[in-house]
Amino acid sequence: MASNGRRRSSKEMGRYRSAEQRGRYTAPKPASAHHSPHWYGWLLLDLLAFGLLVIVLNYLQVLPGSTSSWYLVLGLVSMFSAFYLATRYR
Helix, strand or coil: CCCCCCCCCCCCCCCCCCHHHHCCCCCCCCHHHHCCCHHHHHHHHHHHHHHHHHHHHHHCCCCCCCCCHHHHHHHHHHHHHHHHHHHCCC
C-alpha cells in the first residue's frame, strides 16, 4: 500500500523513482548561507572583553557607586550572551 491509501499499479511496482519525483528532495543551501557575517566574530569578542572588564573594574571599585551586584550581573550577562553567540558562529 502506498502512503496515501491507494494501491500502486503493476506499472509502478519495482520501478525506481527519484527523490524529485517522490517530492522528498531538499535543494542544497548556497555556500554563502553557511557563514556568519564578518562583524559577528568581533561582536562576540567585544562582548567577552566588555563583560570581563566590567567584572574586574567592579572588584577594583573603580566604577561609580562602589561595588555593586548589578555590575556583576551586567558583566555576566554580557559574557553569557557572547558564549551563546559563539555556539552559533559558523
